[in-house]
Amino acid sequence: MLFELPVSQVTGLSEVYQNIGSMRNRGVEIGLNGTILQTKGWTWTAYANVTLNQNRITELSGGKPIEDTYTIKQEGYPLRQFYMVEYAGVDPDTGAPLWYKNATGDETTTNWNECAKRYLGSADPKAYGGFGTRVQWKNFDFSADFNYRLGGKVYAASNRSYLSAGSKGNITPTTYLYENAWTENNRYTDVPKYIYGNTSGENNHSSRFLYSGNFLRVKNLQLGYTLPKGLLKKALIDNMRIYVSVDNIYTFKAKDFVGYDPETYTSGLIAYQYPSTRTFLAGITLGF
Structure with a gap:
């Protein structure tokens, strides 16, 4: 397990990669056509096709969490385990944000600094893959x-700006904020x-910006026509x-x-990355 660990800046570096422990990966890939x-x-x-994978950290240097x-x-958790304050919604009487105060239980508070962090799922999907057809x-x-x-969480850190309530x-403010903010x-x-x-x-960093990573994407649609060979003989194609x-x-998103x-x-x-762009193409393929 390679991980960036902080070092003294007198070295001219802020971090170096070190082997900090061991982990176990188990998975299977299945494809049919x-x-x-x-x-x-x-x-x-x-x-x-589908890929199923599960990982667990089995050992960390010193045994202490990072x-x-x-x-x-x-140790005992996935490599990409989310760990943060859990958002509890909004006080319907005042519009103030609420968070769960303790590591377990339902007690809430409006003071983020009072809150303990919670284990809130992993970034790793339970399954991912693709499928398609040709006629x-x-x-x-x-x-x-x-x-x-399918499965896994995504943390939209950029939404801390886009969905900031002031x-x-x-x-x-985004349209989503205007339409959904407390009034x-x-x-x-x-x-x-x-x-x-x-x-x-x-x-502040919390599960307010932590979402399900489930999606189904229409990745590509293509329509083609192959000219009859009789029309191409004279052109030596x-x-x-x-x-x-x-x-x-x-x-389609969660x-x-x-x-x-x-x-x-x-x-x-998710931190200000460009989304996948829709692309339109037209072309001709030739064989000689």
């Missing part, structure tokens, strides 16, 4: 590809009351295919997710 239908004019194929702002590395009818072909993730005075007519919400210069700590394609068409794109780096952190 086959022909569903094949007739004189039609061919229909499909594929699917804790940072919102994660912890601890060919005479000279036309159509394909669709999807990818997905703590970040230089940030223009006297919207008392039962999980977004605190907007106050310019808010000092309640509403955007063996085959010619014209196609149009669209990437990253739509992503109901609690607030943001653009739940697909993150393996760390499970």
Whole structure:
């Protein structure tokens, strides 16, 4: 297990990679593909794959947990374990943010500094993979590809700015904030009351910005046409295919997710990354 450990800055460095312990990985990958239908004019194929993986830290140097702002590395826990104050919603009478005060139990407080951290899930998905299909009818072909993730959490640290209820005075409030923030007519919400210069700590690191990482993405759709070979003989072309394609068409996200794109780096952190862009392509492939 390589990890960045802080060192004295007189060395000219702030951190160095060191082997801090051991971990166990267990997983399986399964892939299937086959022909569903094949007739004189039609061919229909499909594929699917899934990866299942689980990891646990089995040993740390010194046996002591390594804790940072919102994660912890601890023996017996996953490598990417989230560890932070748990958000308890909004006081419906005042619009003030609430957090759970203790490591267990239901007691809440409006003072973030009084709160103990909790173990709040891992960034690692339980399963991820893709599936797709391809249909060919005479000279036309159509394909669709999807990818997905099931389980695991993502922490949208950038939402501490985007969803700030006034703590970040230089940030223009988002539409989501306007529509969901606490008001006297919207008392039962999980977004605190907007106050310019808010000092309640509403955007402090907590599970307010921790979401389900589940998603299903329509990754690619493509439609093509292969010209009959009889039309290509005089041009000395063996085959010619014209196609149009669209990437990253739509992503179905978990109901609690607030943001653009739940697909993150393996760390499970969303921090101002650009979302996957929708791309339109048209092209011709030639064979000689």
